[in-house]
Amino acid sequence: MQSAVLGLIDVFQFANRIIAQYPQAGLPTFAISRWRTDGPLVESGNAATVPPVKLVPLLDVLIIPPSIGGTYYEAPHWVLVDWLKAQHARGTIVCSACAGSFVLAATGLLDGRRATTHWDLSSQFAQRFPNIHLNTDHILINDGDVVTAGGLMSWMDLGLELVEQFTCPTVMIELGKFLIIDTGRREQRYYKKFVPPFGHGNAVVLKAQHYIQQHFHTDLTVKMLAEHSHLGERTLLRKFISVTGLKPSEYVQNIRIQKARELLETTNLPIEKVALVVGYEDAGAFRKIFKRLTGLSPREFRVRFSV
Template sequence: MTKPAIHIGIAHYPGALLSAVQGLAEQFFLANRICRERGMGEIFQTIVFDSRQLGSDEDGRGEEDSGEGRLPDTLQVVILPPCLEDDAYLEPPPALLDWITRQHRGGAIVCSVCAGAFVLAQTGLLNGRRVTTHWALADAFAARFPQVRVDSGKLLINDTDIITAGGLMSWVDLGLELVAQFTDSQVMRQLGKYLIVDTGAREQSYYRSFTPKLDHGDEVIVGVQHQLQREFSQPLKVRDLAMQVHLTERTFLRRFVSATGLKPTHYIQRLRIQKACELIETSALAFERVAENVGYEDLSAFRKTFVRITGQTPREFKKRFVGIGPGQRNGTVTAEDGA
């Protein structure tokens, strides 16, 4: 049975990642091919439009990038692709923001990918919402939009009328999500197989690296951070760190959290797990040795902390980013099997 066409607008706004703009259009083109083969007809009508033309006409609707016609009065989906230029996604055209708001008011699902969330947040539509963006942009996003709840551990958050995707390449995941939503999971999986991409559940936390903030201006705390970078595997107590810089424990905690955004214990945990990830990726050390090298004597505690921060076990991390061959079953990862 043929379904009504779903009109999807992909905003080619200034600075938008061209590979995502065209890639999304081609993804829906391929989805349509699969739908036709299954007797479903063409589901997706994709429009790539130059957002700079919005507001250029009296009715403010703009034109398609191809110049072949106007945008429909209402779309079912609007997508804001990633952007690599901060001056572009921090200062989007006002006409684009107004147009996004009107489309959402008319019932469109509004989506963003990576830095596209900055554009979408400036419409006010994300206030009070839980969203994701690229993990490296999460702190800047949270500081700029405190009324929005950022969960950068998630690769994609579908909040019904608002869908946000985190990573620079997560436009692929967004496309698959929309295909599944407007067709069915079988079409989505078939598309994933054709594209040779993983359609299973993933999290952005799998790919996140810990990059401490060092440009906060508190030289005392920077000095402590440098010490932690050198001595991360040593037993460390907050009280001792505070005494070394001649601060009370309470004052030290306040300044450390203000500067880094993390409590000292959480900071050390993230630092140690980052070092553990680097060892897993670059060495053949057994699980026990990795834990010891980053300062953990309790394997169970290390595994729990690793899972909480990265969203996967050490063995799953190694399999995802390094691969585990038959010859590695004995000696390097055996302890992880039961951990």
């Protein structure tokens, strides 16, 4: 995604301009280089083949940009993977944005650690890298020597994070003002849409899912779903969790909250009425569940996203 590559260069160059306004602070400035893979080579954007890793100048940070098309991120070249691991072993902080997390995950550096990626890639990521603690509620997870960001535009959040980390909060805030970017903390779950998995091929679970889709606003129980699916409760529960990754009660909550999000975005219904329409008689309970799943209260969500 070239806009991310060039945009990050702009972010760091503008940061340098702000740093220059505080000479007494003794803050470091950013020197930027671009790298690419070309078959078996890892090359600089401005030079020929890179020499062996030990001869490459030590990089403080490496950023793997998002991918807007193609499938390279699904199977990155082993030369790139080994090169990233070697740079990390020398002390380089390795970062990724959006689908770039797949490349970073392929190095094994995220195993057993927290990470994020684009919410729409979460199922694919979780299946391929089960040893990574994926959390797509967050736009950015800084785990010290590895940093992951989710979303196509999360490179902006990543850039601001690195500016603050290597300089100071004042420079980051001034940079946000100059670029007219909101430097307040955001979360990916503000934007995340719940998309139920229907293409798994399990007819029994699919039957339960279709029933939930039609009756989500009613008082559903595992017993009711099991009877509808002609299975025992334990069997249905086991199959449902295996296929969807959620308990039926959690699945129903996600369906209800997704419907509530749509109503808050497109209608002027009072929040109490929205709660009733999606199946919550207690508006207070609805507010708590909505905040837990989206990170915002229903009112905050409507102010931010209403059409």
